[in-house]
Amino acid sequence: MNQPHILTLDDDVNQYLLDQIKTHVWGGFSSPNDIQEMISDLLEDGCDEKRLRKSVNIEFQKKLYAEESWPKITDIDRLNSVFKTLNENGILCSHNAGYTTSDGHEISHDLLSDHPDGDFFGYCFYHGQDLECAVLRGGLYLAYDHVNGDVPEKIKVALIIQKELEKGGFTLDWDGTTNTRLCIPNFDWKHRTSSQR
Incomplete structure (x- = not known):
């Protein structure tokens, strides 16, 4: 039987930062460098820094792909x-x-x-x-x-x-x-x- 996943503080912090990254990317007011600086400011012990920093470019790529199907006037x-x-x-x-x-x-x-x-x-x-x-x-x-x-x-x-x-x-x-x-x-x-x- 699989053990249930227990949410830890580290999970909470990483998820919070992932949500912040998503908001800043999709919000459209921040550059990749702006978001990397934000990550530096918010990093805490237990954060998966490599994953967080990598997720910035991944999220921008998702957004650029999604934009292709957006209406001309949003x-x-x-x-x-x-x-x-x-x-x-x-x-x-x-x-x-x-x-x-x-x-x-x-x-x-x-x-x-x-x-x-x-x-x-x-x-x-x-x-x-x-x-x-x-x-x-x-x-x-x-x-x-x-x-x-x-x-x-x-x-x-x-x-x-x-x-x-x-x-x-x-x-x-x-x-x-x-x-x-x-x-x-x-x-x-x-x-x-x-x-x-």
């Missing part, structure tokens, strides 16, 4: 178009803004400081954890705010984003209040390697 392409329109109409939009919601707000305010007052009245972003969820499970959450913070005008920002997303062909799951983020539940994350840079 959801990320449509989101890029929506973000471009919003940027042109007073809402600053950012892809992959930090790792947490707090990071996203901070990065957005840094970006806003590079523009004259009045160029933007709101902003929108998704962050690294949102990207992980989109890659591994599907769906994408978008955060938003008014440049002056949690003010009554914040709902205007959300409604404009909602309108542009729906014009872009997305179906949203949102309760219509500023208490929740906008969710595109069926977002199919397909970000081409050629569009990384």
Whole structure:
């Protein structure tokens, strides 16, 4: 009788890193060198370093092969178009803004400081954890705010984003209040390697 496989800490750490590699490869924002540096930063005792480092190129090859069957226009392409329109109409939009919601707000305010007052009245972003969820499970959450913070005008920002997303062909799951983020539940994350840079 075969012995059942017992999950050890080493298994957990290796699987976590393999998931991180997959997210970064398929997320489309990281180069192979970026991911190798990430592995160096996250390595712990018991990690199978050789396997992890080898898996980067394997995962990129899987992605390149998969891209051959992707539609010409993907959801990320449509989101890029929506973000471009919003940027042109007073809402600053950012892809992959930090790792947490707090990071996203901070990065957005840094970006806003590079523009004259009045160029933007709101902003929108998704962050690294949102990207992980989109890659591994599907769906994408978008955060938003008014440049002056949690003010009554914040709902205007959300409604404009909602309108542009729906014009872009997305179906949203949102309760219509500023208490929740906008969710595109069926977002199919397909970000081409050629569009990384």
